[in-house]
Amino acid sequence: MQIKKEIIREKLLEAGEREFFERGFTNSSVRKIAGLAGTTLGNFYNYFKNKEDLFKEIVKEEIIKFDDFFNGHKDEFNTDWMKVEMEPVAFCRAIDGYSDQLRAVFTRKFYIWVACSEGTEYSNSRKVVLEFIKEHFIGHVMEVGTKIPALDNTAGMLANGFLDGILYILKNQSEEAGINYLIKSHMLFFLMGSIGLIEGYSEGVAYD
């Protein structure tokens, strides 16, 4: 009995993942998820309290991972590299060394948590993540010491750009090689863009 139950539970989790990923929380149907998992609507509720409970189960480890990653709770997640290389090729090499842990954080479930959570109590997830990224970005800029006008706003926008790039890749790329490549490209792009922006401001691009 126990064994059987785990199989069903696993299938429900997978089906939910697929549906939430494809359609978002609100537009997913419990009936369909149960069907995809090879079980029935009613039985769904033997495994999960409700639709949102399934969502949380799918996503809960990602939240912890994300938290660990961005707050450096665990040694495996070390974000020092972010602060180092400002020269393109070197940066890319540096990234290569971290691609594993990037991939550990930026997963399909991460996507679901951030981009498919409208209608759940995590509907603010995007904001939370953006805040994290923004703070990091501001931290870097402060270290470098450059003055950017309306730093908070700008940092918010950049954080958003960073996140959207990641989400785009997770949504649209399914091969592992492609994902790694695009993440690398994205980060390089992002670094260069940021540096360029800082330079631009330092040379007088005004708020108005």
Added chain:
Amino acid sequence: MQIKKEIIREKLLEAGEREFFERGFTNSSVRKIAGLAGTTLGNFYNYFKNKEDLFKEIVKEEIIKFDDFFNGHKDEFNTDWMKVEMEPVAFCRAIDGYSDQLRAVFTRKFYIWVACSEGTEYSNSRKVVLEFIKEHFIGHVMEVGTKIPALDNTAGMLANGFLDGILYILKNQSEEAGINYLIKSHMLFFLMGSIGLIEGYSEGVAYD
């Protein structure tokens, strides 16, 4: 009666804009929109044929504007500048001259059209816009002559980043000055990121 009618119609358009902007087309409720506009559900249908009709009314001029802009149908929309300046400060100055027309295209309603249209016949709007941007981007890169591996994939990602940046600003910024400033920043960032990316690749950042 004429006057009163226009007021209600206006309020419905505003309420619709607010709801679509906040919740998207599908998750908006006609009842709620009518309520926000200070009228009743039934009366809504004296002003608009149906929910989608309201959406179209809100958005229809934006589509025309976008088309004019990206296809250069009108003299007022001239995109030559995009191809010119590759140096940060000069680029920013160039943009300044175009900020009006950028703002004319990138409006709150543009956001609704592109980001809130799921469930309407415009549900492909994002794809359409992305395709436009991607083609422009590829055009530029071809001119410059650099080889980017997996150009189509990369261009797709960059186009997405460009668009998301714009959408982010429209979603999160309400003051006019802030919007202009962030659009400028975003474009500068984007230019520099692209240049950096191209350089990075030319210096050997491989697909794998």
Added chain:
Amino acid sequence: MQIKKEIIREKLLEAGEREFFERGFTNSSVRKIAGLAGTTLGNFYNYFKNKEDLFKEIVKEEIIKFDDFFNGHKDEFNTDWMKVEMEPVAFCRAIDGYSDQLRAVFTRKFYIWVACSEGTEYSNSRKVVLEFIKEHFIGHVMEVGTKIPALDNTAGMLANGFLDGILYILKNQSEEAGINYLIKSHMLFFLMGSIGLIEGYSEGVAYD
């Protein structure tokens, strides 16, 4: 003012007639009727108490005419002919002499009253008319003295056949000549069918 009012009223009556005839009472829309009459929804209610009131106005004279006709209230309606000729050609000639009064009763509005009244208080009109016809038919048969098993049932069916034929003609034929011709054919058919039926029964066609 009075003049103008009459014109509108007339147009509403015409439009109602057209709509009821085409779509029936229930499926007709007051808005559309008003529109067809060249006026507005609201104004409709200055001329008629409600949708059903319009229906009654359209149809009320037909009811009286029908009553007069079948009960011989007026000299102009004389149904003696029905009882006379049992030989086809003679019958047809006899009918020719009455076609005017038949046409006076079997009008487009008669059709509306009988076939389009569902949803009004005249929804039993068909039954009423059928009852009339049935009684007449039974009267004739009694005179002739033949025994038809289950006379009431049979008479009901025949009455229905008679009525449906009339209604069919009114619905599908618009030229005056065609209508007259078909009415004549229908009545001849009906007479011969009835005679045949009576004969058939007299020769032993049993109830079972």
Added chain:
Amino acid sequence: MQIKKEIIREKLLEAGEREFFERGFTNSSVRKIAGLAGTTLGNFYNYFKNKEDLFKEIVKEEIIKFDDFFNGHKDEFNTDWMKVEMEPVAFCRAIDGYSDQLRAVFTRKFYIWVACSEGTEYSNSRKVVLEFIKEHFIGHVMEVGTKIPALDNTAGMLANGFLDGILYILKNQSEEAGINYLIKSHMLFFLMGSIGLIEGYSEGVAYD
């Protein structure tokens, strides 16, 4: 559960049949049908995809039967008799041999299909059936070789009369014996009427 489910489904089919029969498709309410079946609106949709689906389920076998009957697809349906007897008593005897198959086609559900389908995809059913009957009728007349002026119009009217008679019986008669008797009467009446009409015309009843 299986058993119970079948009961409800059956009740819904019965309630639907009753309502469609009484009120027609358009004027029937799913809410009411569900209520009559002793269940709730929502539950209706556990049994049928939608209102029209219920209609189709009620009616689908009738359509096949009708097609088989009129096209002679199956040996059980043999319409040769229609062409044989022109003498009342013989005709009645001949019909007696076919009353079973007539009853198999002309059912309460046939009535629903033909007379209550407005609003469904079968809204043309009446036309379809009339066309069949008309062609058969014209076929007979051609065989006999008589000339009827305006044959198509007349045949249309007669076909309509034939069909309406059947529909009348199905609508108003509920006992089996009564139905059989009336169908027989109706067909006899119809035969004699047709013969009489042909004779009448041959003797000079003109179009005008």
Added chain:
DNA sequence: AATGAATGAGGGTTCATTCAT
């Protein structure tokens, strides 16, 4: 008299959740 805005009841349909078996 005329307008058409406003109302409210009712239509069909979907779906998360509960419940009986």
Added chain:
DNA sequence: AATGAATGAACCCTCATTCAT
């Protein structure tokens, strides 16, 4: 544990009728 029937709230939409101007 498993089934899927049952519920009820919410969805979009239509329309006869009333009301204010």
